[in-house]
Amino acid sequence: MHLLIPAAGSGRRMGSDRNKLLLPLLNKPVIAWTLEAADASSQIEWIGLLCQPHDWDDFKTILSQLSLSKPVRFIQGGDTRQQSVYNGLQALPDDATHVLIHDGARCLATPQLFDRTCDALKTCAGLIAAIPVKDTIKVVDEAMTICDTPDRNNLWAAQTPQAFDVKLLKQCHDRGRREGWEVTDDAALFEKCGLSVKIVEGEETNLKVTTPIDLTIAEFILHHR
Numbered sequence: 467m468h469l470l471i472p473a474a475g476s477g478r479r480m481g482s483d484r485n486k487l488l489l490p491l492l493n494k495p496v497i498a499w500t501l502e503a504a505d506a507s508s509q510i511e512w513i514g515l516l517c518q519p520h521d522w523d524d525f526k527t528i529l530s531q532l533s534l535s536k537p538v539r540f541i542q543g544g545d546t547r548q549q550s551v552y553n554g555l556q557a558l559p560d561d562a563t564h565v566l567i568h569d570g571a572r573c574l575a576t577p578q579l580f581d582r583t584c585d586a587l588k589t590c591a592g593l594i595a596a597i598p599v600k601d602t603i604k605v606v607d608e609a610m611t612i613c614d615t616p617d618r619n620n621l622w623a624a625q626t627p628q629a630f631d632v633k634l635l636k637q638c639h640d641r642g643r644r645e646g647w648e649v650t651d652d653a654a655l656f657e658k659c660g661l662s663v664k665i666v667e668g669e670e671t672n673l674k675v676t677t678p679i680d681l682t683i684a685e686f687i688l689h690h691r
Contacts (some may be wrong), residue, residue: 472554488525504577518542545646
């Protein structure tokens with residue numbers, strides 16, 4: 467299984483002047499936790515790191531301090547996550563038939579989640595990790611007035627990894643570029659193309675590190691593992 471890790475973002479919402487994946491989390495950078503979990507997966511064999519060239523030296527330094535058993539290739543990221551994943555798909559080895567996509571900021575995902583996602587992909591062409599929504603969700607209009615309260619029994623919060631048939635995902639990205647679609651995850655492209663996307667049970671602790679409080683929560687979780 468081939469893995470693409472979008473890691474081309476900034477630290478704007480974190481209040482940082484550099485890529486948030488370079489920030490420390492306990493005794494190592496955020497991205498190191500992501501890479502080590504992926505490396506510990508029994509099914510991932512190749513890792514593509516989607517990042518901006520100005521971060522390459524920092525990422526190379528981090529890699530030199532890790533004892534990873536799997537190859538990591540640097541791939542230039544785009545201005546958006548969607549563009550980064552497109553670049554990553556073009557850079558996959560020719561023999562790649564299935565791909566996992568996992569946000570670098572979801573640094574608490576376990577190797578077991580990666581493996582469970584890989585196993586589930588054997589029975590479908592596209593799937594995502596997700597967890598049931600606990601909160602009551604409100605749909606609001608531009609005037610901040612509630613329009614609807616959907617049944618939360620049918621709502622799931624999307625996570626990564628997400629996994630797809632490479633050929634189909636490339637076709638979806640190509641169509642998305644032609645149609646000018648802008649989406650926040652790859653499952654949305656599959657959906658727009660009329661393709662089915664399944665759910666695999668995610669992990670409550672698989673949070674996305676976006677703000678300073680997320681770093682604090684991540685530290686708490688790691689301390690209790």
